[in-house]
Amino acid sequence: MPTYEYECKNCGYKFEKFQKMTEDPLKICPQCKNQSLRRLVGIGGGIIYKGPGFYTTEYRSEEYKRKQKEEESLISKTSSSNIPSSSSDKTK
Template sequence: MPIYAYQCGSCGHARDVLQKISDPQLTRCPACGAEAFTKQLTAAGFQLKGTGWYATDFSGRKPAAPAAEVAAPSATKKEASAPASTPAAASSDS
């Protein structure tokens, strides 16, 4: 059963209600009794993430390359050689 958000237009009281889709919409506010209790429009309570969903596989666009493949190969070689020389310099100072 879905959860619907309601809010009173008279007093501002808000409440989430667990209802069947076939249940009639509530109209009377439980706090003040006014006939101004209306259903609110809310966002869906789930998201489709990961591979296999429309946004990644069936949209007709090619997926972007991972960040590791985008980096230039020369920058990767420089980073690999820099850490090896740093510890040796630190141990000779002691």
């Protein structure tokens, strides 16, 4: 999980926040309650990884495992009559 650094343009309050890649950036300063937060751009565009290629490796292995599973289930389901039309519909 990446860490984002935020700074308030209004009161200068700085803090770090663990967020998912998919989460929206914060806007409201927890200190002065103004919508004056900005995400600091540092390594990797404001994202601090735990190591080089951390996310990429994680993502790849997840994706790889998922594909392997899909293939396995496809193979095991080929013998039975019912094959799901699309397995890429489960992204949500």
